[in-house]
Amino acid sequence: MTTILLVEDDKNQRLLYEQELSLEGYEVVTASNGREALEKVQVQLPDIVIMDINMPKMDGIEAIGKILSKNKEIPVIINTAYSNYKDNYMSWAADAYIVKSSDLSELKDTIKKVLANRAEDS
Numbered sequence: 001m002t003t004i005l006l007v008e009d010d011k012n013q014r015l016l017y018e019q020e021l022s023l024e025g026y027e028v029v030t031a032s033n034g035r036e037a038l039e040k041v042q043v044q045l046p047d048i049v050i051m052d053i054n055m056p057k058m059d060g061i062e063a064i065g066k067i068l069s070k071n072k073e074i075p076v077i078i079n080t081a082y083s084n085y086k087d088n089y090m091s092w093a094a095d096a097y098i099v100k101s102s103d104l105s106e107l108k109d110t111i112k113k114v115l116a117n118r119a120e121d122s
Contacts, residue, residue: 001026
């Protein structure tokens, strides 16, 4: 089963995403900030990370840098309410960048594409 690390500080969004992605057949591990995400990655390496950017304790950009410095093979999708981070070169390390929407079909499609691309590359 594919494991997703979902990093989202908003509790309601985190629960919604966790439920929706579980229904798609993924095992979902959650974290509420970047620091917690780093701890989770050290315990269990996910197949893919979905990362919010604006979070307390450690933002998503910093967390992505630290996660990828430990294992550059983990695909990362930035999922944020802010489109302006797309221009931040630090976000370019991510495999995809999605602006949050109440419709999760773009996120679900992107997860499938990124995982399929990684499978082809390996």
